[in-house]
Amino acid sequence: MPITPNEALYGFAAPALVAAAIFWIAQRFLSAEARERWPAALAIAAGFTISYALLQLGPWSPTSHWHWTPYALFLTALIGPVAAANGITLVERVLLYFAAVWIAAWFIVPTYADLEPSRTVHLIVWPLWMLAIAVPLDGLSRRMNGPWLPAIVTISLAAGMVVILLSGNAKLMQILGMGFAAMVGVTLVSLLSKEKPALLGAALPVTLLSGGYLLDARVQSFSEIPLICYLLPTLAPALLWIGLWKPLAERPGFSGVLLRTLLPIIACIVAVAVAIWTERDSFNEY
16 A cells, blocks of 8 residues: 555654644643643644644544544543643542543444444443553653653554554554654654653543554454454553563663563564464465
8 A cells, every 4th residue: 555745744744743843842831830741642632633634534524433533632632631630639530531531432433233342332341441551651651751651652553553554444544643653753852851751641642542543443354463463552551561660670771771661662563473474365465
């Protein structure tokens, strides 16, 4: 599936540049408290929406489930930073997260009559799955400053794109690709502020793009790619918690960074490798 110049410009360059600009501006001109939790969420939502508009992916008055993506993304980009405010307890944060992802699920989950599992099952499982990803990611965003967490999230989105591409769902790959491009912009700018939390407040929008659409792609795929290939990229960033284990966390230098990030990268490689192996016969058709 060749990529046109317009798709490269509007689907990658534009969201990356817009996200980088919004992230940089927000980190410097918002109040001291707001600049810790709003920049990444705003940047991801803005980068994605600009790309969605430039590519004219769908109407702004939704007629299909995936047309609700920009609205769902802005909802999560609003709730995420609000839930990250000082004084919000973990229980309150989880309840806010669940409310946001359930509302998103109501609009994003397909309404096909032959949807398997049923829409009712999706409206139960999908929000719980999103919550299981977003809460650990939020915890990591509070402990990890600088570019490492954004970089791992970006790698996981790239792995998810490859899996979806191999599954044959070009539209969902494009949606995830715009999120990937926005995360590239956030990651690059976070290199300039290594002592600041880069993804605080952004766990929900990242989870919507990663966990939400990878699970959606699995349900809508006729490919034989196993479920684990869709799960591993989404779960990969959470493996950074192992890197916070004291013996690894205290290891200095590049070797310490490598050991702390090795497991998430391996998870992404395994997901892509298994997907490629599963679809190996289809390559012979071209």
